[in-house]
Amino acid sequence: MSTMTYREACKQAIRQCLLEEPRAFMMGEDIGDYGGCYGVTKGLLAEFGPGRIRDAPLAESGFVGAGVGAAMGGMRPIVEIMTCNFALLALDQLINNAATLRHMSGGKVGVPLVVRMATGGGRQLAAQHSHSFEGWFAHVPGLRILVPATVTDARHMLRTALREADPVLLFEHVFLYTMEGELDDTVKAVDIDKAAIRRPGKDLSILTSGNTVWKSLEAATALASDGIDVEVVDLRVLRPLDDETIMASVKKTHRVLVVDEGWRSGGISAELFARVCEQAFDELDAAPMRVCTAEVPIPYPKHLEDAALPQPATIAAAARQVLGRSGRMPRA
Amino acid sequence: MSADDATTLDPDDARRLYEQMVLIRRFEERCVELYGQGHIRGFMHLYDGQEAIAVGMCEALIPEDGIVATYREHGQALAKGVPPGEIMAELYGKQEGSSGGRGGSMHIFDTNRFFYGGNAIVAGGLPVAVGLALADKMLGRHRVTVCFFGEGAVAEGEFHESLNLASLWRLPVVFVCENNLYAMGSALHHDEAGTDVAARAKGYAMAAQQVDGMDLMAVLQAGRRAVNMARQGAPVLLEMRTYRFRAHSMFDAQSYRDKAEVERFKQRDPIPGFFRFAQGLGVLDDSDLDVIEGRVRRVVDDAVAFAAAGHFESVQTLLRGVVAERPAHLSTTGNGGVA
Numbered sequence: 007m008s009t010m011t012y013r014e015a016c017k018q019a020i021r022q023c024l025l026e027e028p029r030a031f032m033m034g035e036d037i038g039d040y041g042g043c044y045g046v047t048k049g050l051l052a053e054f055g056p057g058r059i060r061d062a063p064l065a066e067s068g069f070v071g072a073g074v075g076a077a078m079g080g081m082r083p084i085v086e087i088m089t090c091n092f093a094l095l096a097l098d099q100l101i102n103n104a105a106t107l108r109h110m111s112g113g114k115v116g117v118p119l120v121v122r123m124a125t126g127g128g129r130q131l132a133a134q135h136s137h138s139f140e141g142w143f144a145h146v147p148g149l150r151i152l153v154p155a156t157v158t159d160a161r162h163m164l165r166t167a168l169r170e171a172d173p174v175l176l177f178e179h180v181f182l183y184t185m186e187g188e189l190d191d192t193v194k195a196v197d198i199d200k201a202a203i204r205r206p207g208k209d210l211s212i213l214t215s216g217n218t219v220w221k222s223l224e225a226a227t228a229l230a231s232d233g234i235d236v237e238v239v240d241l242r243v244l245r246p247l248d249d250e251t252i253m254a255s256v257k258k259t260h261r262v263l264v265v266d267e268g269w270r271s272g273g274i275s276a277e278l279f280a281r282v283c284e285q286a287f288d289e290l291d292a293a294p295m296r297v298c299t300a301e302v303p304i305p306y307p308k309h310l311e312d313a314a315l316p317q318p319a320t321i322a323a324a325a326r327q328v329l330g331r332s333g334r335m336p337r338a
Numbered sequence: 339m340s341a342d343d344a345t346t347l348d349p350d351d352a353r354r355l356y357e358q359m360v361l362i363r364r365f366e367e368r369c370v371e372l373y374g375q376g377h378i379r380g381f382m383h384l385y386d387g388q389e390a391i392a393v394g395m396c397e398a399l400i401p402e403d404g405i406v407a408t409y410r411e412h413g414q415a416l417a418k419g420v421p422p423g424e425i426m427a428e429l430y431g432k433q434e435g436s437s438g439g440r441g442g443s444m445h446i447f448d449t450n451r452f453f454y455g456g457n458a459i460v461a462g463g464l465p466v467a468v469g470l471a472l473a474d475k476m477l478g479r480h481r482v483t484v485c486f487f488g489e490g491a492v493a494e495g496e497f498h499e500s501l502n503l504a505s506l507w508r509l510p511v512v513f514v515c516e517n518n519l520y521a522m523g524s525a526l527h528h529d530e531a532g533t534d535v536a537a538r539a540k541g542y543a544m545a546a547q548q549v550d551g552m553d554l555m556a557v558l559q560a561g562r563r564a565v566n567m568a569r570q571g572a573p574v575l576l577e578m579r580t581y582r583f584r585a586h587s588m589f590d591a592q593s594y595r596d597k598a599e600v601e602r603f604k605q606r607d608p609i610p611g612f613f614r615f616a617q618g619l620g621v622l623d624d625s626d627l628d629v630i631e632g633r634v635r636r637v638v639d640d641a642v643a644f645a646a647a648g649h650f651e652s653v654q655t656l657l658r659g660v661v662a663e664r665p666a667h668l669s670t671t672g673n674g675g676v677a
Contacts, residue, residue, distance in 0.1 A: 031476065057476065063506065068465050068499025075469020081476060083469075098496070102459045103466060111447035111455065112438025113659040147660045171662035207578075300426060 012251055013183040015124075015161035016046045020084060023168050024054050027082055030168060031058040033069050033088030043088045044124055044183050058227065060306040070096035073262030074103045074173075077119040082168055087123040087168035090139040090177060090264030104173040105148030120167045125153075126217055126267055127315055133303035136311070138267040140177040140216070144244035145156050150174040151244040152198055155219040159242060162196035174198070179217040179267075198243055201251040207237035210325055211255040213278050214265040215241040222265050225321035236325060244274055249281060257288045260318045261328050265316050270298035347555075349621040355397060355554060356503045356622060357630045359389040359609050362413045365422060366636050368521035368642060369412070369443075370431065373588055377646075382443040387583040389550070390608035391516055392417040394557030395484055402452060404474075404483040406467040409444035409458040410582075413487055420448040422637055423644030425634075432648030439651055440659065452481075460521075461487060461494035464513070465586045468500050471509035475571070480567045489577075490521025492538060493529050496617045501542040503571040512564045516551065518582045522595040539575040551578030552603075554612045569605045581606070 010018075015216050023030045032047065032054075038061040041048030050199045051059040062069035066087060073083040087093045093100065100121070106270045127136035128220045152167060154160040154175060158177065167174040204219055205226050219240045226236035239245065256262055261281055266275040275296040282294060300314040365527075366384045371380055386476035388410075396405075396417035407414045415425055420436055424671065428435030429443050436446045437456070445456035454470065457463035466486035474481045475665070491497050504511045515535050518525060526533045539546030545567060549560040557578065581603040584594050616622035 029477075051393055063499075065495075065499035065501060065502065067496050068468070071462075071465020071496065071500070072469035072472055072503055075454075075466035075471070076476070077469070078466065079404075079470040079473025079477070098462055099465055102462055103457070107455070108661065109659050110437065110441045110445045111449075112435070112440045112661075114437065114447045114449045115454065116662060150661075175578045184437050247403040 007188045009186055010115060010157050010161070010189045012157050012160050012178070012185045012187065012194055013044065013046055015157045015179060015189065016164075016183075017048070019164035019215055020050065020160050021053070022046065023084065023165055024058060026048070027168060028163070029080065030082040030084060032086060033059060033060045033062050033073055033083045035062055035088055037061060037086055042086065044180065046183070047086070050202070051232065058110075066095035068091050068119040068317060071099035071103065072115050073100055073119050073121070073302040074107070077117045077151055078107070078115055083103045083119055084168065085119065085121045085166070087121060089135050089180070090125045091134050091137055093121070093123050093139065094099055095126070100143070100173075100175070101146055105146050108172060108259060116171050117173050119173045120164065120170050120175070120176065122164070122176045122178060124180045126179040126181060127218065127299070127304045127311060128181040130306055130308055130311060131180070132306040133269050136304035138216070138299065141266060141268040143175055143273045144274055144277075146245075147183070148172065150198065152176045153215040153242060154178065155182070155216050155240050155242070158190050158193055159196055161195060163188055163198055166196055170198075177201055177216065180269045181217045199248065200239045201248040203237060203240055203251070203255070205236065205238040207259065209234040209235045209259055210261040210263060210328060211237045211239055211259045212241050212263045212265055212321070212325070213241060213252060215244060216267060218265045218267050218321075221316060221318045224318040224320055228318065228322050234278070234325065234329065246333045247281065248275070249285060252281065257289050258284055262290065263321070263325050263328050264294065265321055266298045267295065267316060268299060270296065271301060292328050293300060295324050295328050297321050312336070347616060347619050347621050350621075351615040353630065355393055356609070356612055356616065356626075357634060358393045358417055359554070359612065360630055361422070361637060362389045362416050363609060364390065364638050365641065366637050367638065370521070371653040372429070372642070375410065378443065378467055379410065379431075379518070380444075381587050382429070383410035384584045387603065387607065388516055388518060388580045389413055389558050390554040390612065391551045391580060392516065392580045394554050395512075395514055395561045397558055398561035399482065399484065402479075402481050403469050403565070404411055404452040404454055404481060404508045405486070406454045406463040406470065406483060407456060408460070408487045410488070410490060411446055411456050411486070413634050415446045415453055415592050418448075418453050418483070419451045420446060420453055422538040422641035424448070424610045426641040427648045430648060431650065432643040432645055433651040434644065434648035444591070461491035461496035463493065465503070466499035467511055468503045468509060471504065471511045471513065472507065475507070475509055480569060482565050484512045484514055484565070486514045486516060488521060489515055489526055489535055490524070491515070492535055493521070501539065501544060501575065502525060505542045508571040509573055510568040512561075512568045513552035513575045515575065515577045516580055517577055518580045520534070520582075520586070520594060522536060522586045523590070528605060536575060536577040544573055544575055546575040548575065548577045548579060551580030552592070552606045552608045552611060554608055555615065583607075606667055633644065657672070660661050
């Protein structure tokens with residue numbers, strides 16, 4: 007085990023990809039001299055040169071589309087978008103092209119494109135830099151949606167993603183970049199199919215991803231002191247969802263709480279509810295609940311931002327509520 | 339035929355180029371009939387009047403050069419050598435089609451001919467063309483990507499982003515704007531404060547030229563020059579002044595233009611125009627016409643027969659081809675997420 011920041015893990019992942027794969031290159035805004043808006047690519051320009059650490063103008067649709075074309079042309083682009091909020095400027099290329107071309111061409115054209123972007127709130131960046139769109143992108147067939155929450159996942163997911171034949175979008179939570187964590191040196195590769203159990207438990211399953219994995223673990227610690235044993239499932243892959251791991255957890259605990267930094271209405275939380283109902287309804291001992299971001303653009307002041315986002319205390323309270331519902335739906 | 343010489347023409351080249359334009363025209367005339375009979379459905383956009391552009395530009399290319407086109411791409415596909423039968427089967431929605439039937443008229447793909455679609459989002463293909471050219475440059479391939487689009491795309495941000503990127507990075511792209519005067523039903527002056535498309539290149543430090551798109555020889559000359567420049571790393575914008583004789587699509591009453599205007603442009607039809615030019619040079623004559631028409635008729639008949647004999651894909655495979663089949667070693671199991 008060694009200690010590393012999440013930011014450093016992201017950077018080492020990129021380095022490894024560029025060292026191993028001659029067709030890999032990076033493209034994005036201010037990733038060169040500036041070192042990336044969250045400092046992930048600092049130093050890479052000196053190591054790999056401007057051909058492979060390619061600063062792009064402020065033209066998200068243009069350079070994401072160039073990534074699509076370069077991938078079609080045999081390269082392995084890693085495109086960085088500053089935040090997922092700016093990715094909305096590239097929706098045409100991400101959805102109409104990257105996600106669609108393989109099918110539309112009858113399988114003739116593949117787009118092995120990796121796009122990394124920051125997501126999430128908590129740094130008082132207000133309503134155009136703080137939203138979480140990973141659940142939204144998970145709606146689209148043809149895309150694979152990854153949400154690395156741990157240093158180990160940040161270190162290793164990218165490499166697996168770069169070997170995919172189809173587009174992969176990675177969402178790195180802004181709050182996690184400065185997080186120090188243990189890097190498991192024995193891990194040399196991470197799959198991008200399976201959810202991971204971050205804390206095993208028997209009373210309640212929390213299904214979550216990204217920064218709320220850590221908030222959920224904090225809530226679980228608090229609940230443990232009251233004898234409540236929570237299982238925290240880090241979904242890691244929002245598309246395709248790992249139904250197997252999710253349902254196995256539900257069958258073990260019989261209670262579900264979904265925690266999602268996306269908005270509640272029409273979000274991935276609703277999708278998780280639906281799947282649990284479709285696949286494991288009879289296993290439920292209580293109606294599931296969810297803690298999501300309040301249905302408001304993220305406000306700037308800290309107290310309002312904190313109130314808008316899922317927090318350990320609100321997660322713990324919701325968990326108690328789900329457990330308190332036991333008995334309303336007695337098991338036959 | 340020499341690159342810049344519009345006064346000499348080899349008889350074989352003249353027949354071949356003329357035949358390609360006639361093939362596009364007759365192929366699409368048959369498409370209209372087949373549409374009326376219900377064999378072809380959905381949106382279908384025809385190229386009548388613009389044939390000289392596809393044929394002239396493709397003549398300027400080597401086989402490995404790439405093309406990114408729009409939803410009005412039957413002409414470019416035929417000119418690039420996509421088999422007519424596969425195009426027609428695609429229009430029929432048959433699995434023998436160039437995109438396995440999944441794409442239809444607007445989404446013809448053929449990677450063997452470096453034909454990268456068939457993009458039905460206006461300007462959506464421009465960044466892709468930039469990326470293909472970037473890959474070529476990074477991999478040291480001396481290919482050129484030709485990106486076709488209509489003048490309606492000039493209003494889209496992706497047009498400007500793409501011209502800038504291509505020029506900034508010195509990429510081998512030729513942007514071919516087929517200015518047929520109407521973006522669906524909107525005249526250029528109705529949508530754009532500045533109607534000189536070629537002039538837009540100046541802002542991106544890119545060479546540009548306005549070309550008579552109804553004149554095959556003019557297209558060929560400008561195309562050869564532009565492709566040569568692009569191959570050296572200097573992208574070019576060509577504004578082809580042209581006109582489509584038919585409606586925008588199969589659902590267009592053409593309330594935005596009057597019939598006299600259409601008739602006026604039909605006087606400049608590139609196919610008889612080229613014939614007269616070649617006839618004047620003594621390299622084509624009336625006796626060639628019947629031979630060429632007969633050959634084209636057989637090609638189109640064969641294409642229709644191929645499409646008609648094709649098969650509709652089973653609904654059992656509906657979900658196929660959204661993502662690649664995953665190799666077994668990537669399909670890991672077990673909990674903990676560690677491969």
